[in-house]
Structures are given as C-alpha cells and as structure tokens.
Amino acid sequence: MATIEQLYQTLSERRRPEDVAQIVIELTADGLTTEERLLLEKAAKGSLARNVFGYTSMLQVFAEAKGAGKQITKAIEIFKLDDNGKSDYNNQKDIADFINFVxxxxxxxxxxxDFKTDRLNKSQRKESGLDLSKRNYNKKWRLLTRIEKKLLKFIREGKKNEFQKIAKHGLAHTITFEDFSSDLNTACFIAYxxxxxxxxxxxxNQSQERPFDEISDILLKRCTGEESNFLDVLRKDKTVKPNSTNWWAISHIYTGQLVLSNLTDEQKGTLLGxxxxxxxxxxxxxxxxxxxxNINRETMVVRRGNDSTTWNNxxxxxxxxxxxxxxxxxxxxxxxxxxxxxxGKVLRLMAADVVAWHFSTGxxxxxxxxxxxKxxxxxxxxxxxxxxxxxxxxxxxxxAGIDPEKSGWIAPRVHGVAEFKPTPELVHGVTVANPFLATVLKRHRYYSGKNAKPLYPESN
Known part of the structure; x- marks a missing residue:
C-alpha cells in the first residue's frame, strides 16, 4: 500500500503522472467521488504498476552534480590522512573544509x-620547514589545485541542476515533509x-503540453472543498488532518490567484523575497x-559553439x-x-531544424x-x-503585434485546463512507440544530434 512518504519522494524525482496518479488513488480510494475516480483512473491505468512488463526508458530522477569524492580519496592516501567517514564530499561545505584543512x-x-607563480621553490620550501622532494611537493600541489577546480565546477553544476528543477516545477523540491504531509488533499495536488x-x-513545431490538466484541476478543487467527499474516517492514512489545506506549501509550485488569496500578506512577502x-x-x-x-539574439536559432542546454534550462x-x-x-x-x-522574459534557443519545420508549415x-x-x-x-x-x-x-497582458509580459499569464494525455516515451524529444525500442535508440545515439551508431553494423 502506498504511503504519504512515497508520495513525498516523488517531488525530488521525475515520475510519470500515471505512476503518481496510481499512488494518489491508493491513498484516497475510499474518499473519491465517481468523477474524481474516473479522471484519476484515466491516468493510473497507464502506470507501470498496472502493466505486467511495466518499464520506461526515461530517467525518473534529475541529474545531480558529482562531488570531489574521487579526488579527495586520492588526497587522503597521498597526504596519509585519517578518514573518519563523517564528511560528505558531495557537499560544498565539506569539500571546502577539506581544502582549507589540507x-x-x-x-x-x-x-x-598558477603553476608558475604560486608554488614554493626549493629555498622557500626549506624556509617553510617542508621536507618534501620537488616531485612529491608538485604532486600534492597539483592534486589540491584539481580539488579546488572540482569544487568550482561542482558549485556551477549544482546551480545548473537547481535551475533545471526551478524551470520545471518552481520551488516544489524545497517543500518540507511537514508541510507536505499536513493535509492529504494538499499532498495529492502538489505531487500530481x-x-x-x-x-x-x-x-x-507546436506549443508544448500545458502542465495544468483536468486531473490537476480536480485535485485543486478538492483543496478548496469543491466536488470532494473526502472523509477522515474513511482515509487510510490517519496521520493527515482533514480539511486543512496547506496553501503555503501549494504556493511553492503553483501561484495562481486562488492560491495566493489564501496566504497572508506576510507569507506572500516572504515568497516574493x-x-x-x-x-x-x-x-x-x-x-x-x-x-x-555567440548567441544570435535576432533569431535565437542555435549555432555551433552555443551552450544551448545550459541556456535553455x-x-x-x-x-x-x-x-x-x-x-x-x-x-x-x-x-x-x-x-x-x-x-523581460528570456527566450530559449531553437534548433535550426525545428525552425525550418515551423516555416515550412506556414x-x-x-x-x-x-x-x-529590443x-x-x-x-x-x-x-x-x-x-x-x-x-x-x-x-x-x-x-510586434502582441497583447502585453495576455502574453505575460506585464501581467500574470492566465492558463486553461488541458486534457490529460498519456505520457509519450521520448528519445531526445522524439516519440517512440515502445520503451524497450527507446532504450536501444538512445544507446545508439539516434535523434541526439551526434553520430548515430548503426543498430546492425555490417560485418567485415
């Protein structure tokens, strides 16, 4: 049976809506109206749990920056240090503390x-009391330099990964378990x-699917008390209080005016900050x-040398x-x-083939x-x-012939309610009918923009 902890875990993952809908049904089964159940079943029937050979080729986690564990392990060996195992070298502070200590x-x-100007020469090492050969000293100096560079890279990659999450779901990954689990209706809406x-x-060459769909809509209505007969006596998770929507938690992922109207000015001010x-x-x-x-600002079409992934995220x-x-x-x-x-808004870079496709269709x-x-x-x-x-x-x-309000340039953008559609199996954005086939195509670099390897290479 699914638990509120499992639902919370999905906030830091990239689980398919079908799989999250399945967890929501398990947690709220006895309190769903007929309409709510039908809509959730529309998604949940495609969950991996309901398919005998349930499998997806798409990663279900966000990328994480890799720390300096490998380099520091080597440094501990070379400097002959004691490793108490208490430090986390996927943690910025612990890496910095190690550098400052060693x-x-x-x-x-x-x-x-700087290898030429910042190292100690032989006389300087002697004056400093370092009884090290030039080779030994250089080896240790270079290793510490690499760890420093690794820390800078780790910080930058961490920022990039953080911004990727924000681009997708706002501040959802910062919601505490205490706030998330304070109300089941709140938790279900946020997770889905x-x-x-x-x-x-x-x-x-069309617009992307909007995230707020008919299931999101009905789950939000449960938070307002509309169309919901969710009773505490019927709920299986007794740790969650009834009828206590946590609008503060919801506002970290969805800031529609309905949600913000349920916050205090102090809460809104904190969120604005x-x-x-x-x-x-x-x-x-x-x-x-x-x-x-060297981004072409006039067209925003990708060209060689552009870091399009970082820019777009x-x-x-x-x-x-x-x-x-x-x-x-x-x-x-x-x-x-x-x-x-x-x-102003910031435009993403577009692939040249997508732009050409768009122009070819009028x-x-x-x-x-x-x-x-401008x-x-x-x-x-x-x-x-x-x-x-x-x-x-x-x-x-x-x-430019744009309505500045409706386009979101000077006012909040208003969205509609999209129809739920099954999650496609994608390989670099291209829909593939079968997840196993998608795995094979990824392994052979199809649709990646790189040199694809033939599925069946010719034998010599």
Whole structure:
C-alpha cells in the first residue's frame, strides 16, 4: 500500500503522472467521488504498476552534480590522512573544509593555483620547514589545485541542476515533509501537478503540453472543498488532518490567484523575497552563458559553439521565476513597481531544424523574439546597467503585434485546463512507440544530434 512518504519522494524525482496518479488513488480510494475516480483512473491505468512488463526508458530522477569524492580519496592516501567517514564530499561545505584543512600542510594558499607563480621553490620550501622532494611537493600541489577546480565546477553544476528543477516545477523540491504531509488533499495536488510540470519537452513545431490538466484541476478543487467527499474516517492514512489545506506549501509550485488569496500578506512577502533572490541568482548565470556564447539574439536559432542546454534550462528557470514574481506583486497590489522596473522574459534557443519545420508549415518567427531583441537584457537591469519598465515593454509589444497582458509580459499569464494525455516515451524529444525500442535508440545515439551508431553494423 502506498504511503504519504512515497508520495513525498516523488517531488525530488521525475515520475510519470500515471505512476503518481496510481499512488494518489491508493491513498484516497475510499474518499473519491465517481468523477474524481474516473479522471484519476484515466491516468493510473497507464502506470507501470498496472502493466505486467511495466518499464520506461526515461530517467525518473534529475541529474545531480558529482562531488570531489574521487579526488579527495586520492588526497587522503597521498597526504596519509585519517578518514573518519563523517564528511560528505558531495557537499560544498565539506569539500571546502577539506581544502582549507589540507592546503596549509604544504603552505599552499587557497585560490592561488598558477603553476608558475604560486608554488614554493626549493629555498622557500626549506624556509617553510617542508621536507618534501620537488616531485612529491608538485604532486600534492597539483592534486589540491584539481580539488579546488572540482569544487568550482561542482558549485556551477549544482546551480545548473537547481535551475533545471526551478524551470520545471518552481520551488516544489524545497517543500518540507511537514508541510507536505499536513493535509492529504494538499499532498495529492502538489505531487500530481509536480509530475506534470516535470514532463520532458516534445520535439514539435507546436506549443508544448500545458502542465495544468483536468486531473490537476480536480485535485485543486478538492483543496478548496469543491466536488470532494473526502472523509477522515474513511482515509487510510490517519496521520493527515482533514480539511486543512496547506496553501503555503501549494504556493511553492503553483501561484495562481486562488492560491495566493489564501496566504497572508506576510507569507506572500516572504515568497516574493524568495523569488526575487532566485531571479538575481539566475541572472548571474544567464550573464555568464551569454558572455561565453555567440548567441544570435535576432533569431535565437542555435549555432555551433552555443551552450544551448545550459541556456535553455536557465532561461526556463528565469521565466518560471518571473511568472511567480509577477503573480505575487499583483496579488500584493504592488504592480505599480512595474512602472519603474519590469523584467523581460528570456527566450530559449531553437534548433535550426525545428525552425525550418515551423516555416515550412506556414509559421513565422515568434513575435516575442522582436520584443526580446529590443528590451534591455535582464542581467543588465539587475546590474543597474540598463532600465526596463512597463511603458517600454508595452511599446515594443505593440510594435510586434502582441497583447502585453495576455502574453505575460506585464501581467500574470492566465492558463486553461488541458486534457490529460498519456505520457509519450521520448528519445531526445522524439516519440517512440515502445520503451524497450527507446532504450536501444538512445544507446545508439539516434535523434541526439551526434553520430548515430548503426543498430546492425555490417560485418567485415
């Protein structure tokens, strides 16, 4: 039988909506209305648990940054240190503590990593009391340098992975178990909507599937008390209190005006502060990637040398954070702020073949690109190098033939309710009918943009 702990675990995973719907049914079976059950069954019938050969080729977890465990294990051996096993070298603080502890042993200054100018020469080593050969000293010095570089890479990769999660589901992965488990209706909506948000993008020349579907809608209505006969006496998990929707927890993944209207101004202010900080952090990485890449701002079509994966994940995080920020300032009645500062959206890079496909079917360049081309870059606004306000954005939207409000440039975006559709098995965005076949195609690099290996290589 499924438990609330298992449902909570899905927040840090990329489980298919079908599989999360199955857990929701198991937890709420006795309290579902006929309509609720029919809708949830629509998804759950495709869960892996209900299929004899249930299998998916798609990873069900987010990528995680790899720490300095390998390098530090080697350093412990070379420096002949005692490893108490209490440190976690997939943790930024523990890696930094190790560097700060070991570096003084060879009189190395942390951060000074130039091989020509920052090492000690023979006389300096003697003066420092280091009884080490040049070879031994260099070996240890180089290893510590590599660990420092690994730490910097680990921090950067950690940021990229964090922003990928934010791009998908906002702050869902930061919700505490205490808040999540305080109400079962709350938990079910968050977990299912989270799984919908985490769906992968499909290779298409049309818009992507919207995450808020008919099942998300009915689960949110349960939180408001609509269309729900969920009774505590019938519920199997007795640790969850009845009729105590935790709107604070929901607001970390969904900031519709209904949700925000159930928060206090203090809670909304706290959330606004969180999202403003997130925007600032994302802007720093966008600036870094933009500076290092030769991105064609006029078309936003990928070309050689662009780090499209990092850019698109980070741009997605920016737009998600910006949407939440916009929802909150309107809910707080602070939309007058836009008269002074109105951050623009950030466009993703598009693959050339998708753009060509789009044009071949009668499409044209997204008019949002025209607005993006004219307004100041978001990180420049944060750095006080440029100003961008509502009046400027409205002006450029009108020139591009875009409604500035409905398009989300100056107001919260309004979404509809999508119909539930089974999760496709994807290989680099391309739908494949069979998950086993998808695994084979991935292994042979089909649809990856890299040199594919033939499924049946010719024998010599």
């Amino acid at each position: 570096s003084p042993m060879i009189h190395k200054t942390v951060g000074k990593n 909507y989270n799984s919908r948000c985490n769906l992968r993008s499909v290779f298409t 969180k999202w403003t900080t997130v925007l600032q952090d994302i802007a720093e990485l966008l600036d870094e990637v933009w500076t290092a890449s 980070t741009a997605g995080a920016w737009n998600k954070a910006r949407d939440n920020w916009m929802n909150l300032i309107y809910s707080l009645g602070l939309d007058y702020i836009l008269e002074e500062i109105c951050f 499409g044209k360049l997204d008019p949002n690109t025209e607005v993006w081309n 307004i100041p870059l978001p990180w420049e606004v944060f750095q006080n190098k440029a100003q961008c306000n509502k009046e400027l954005v409205v002006q450029y939207c009108e020139q």
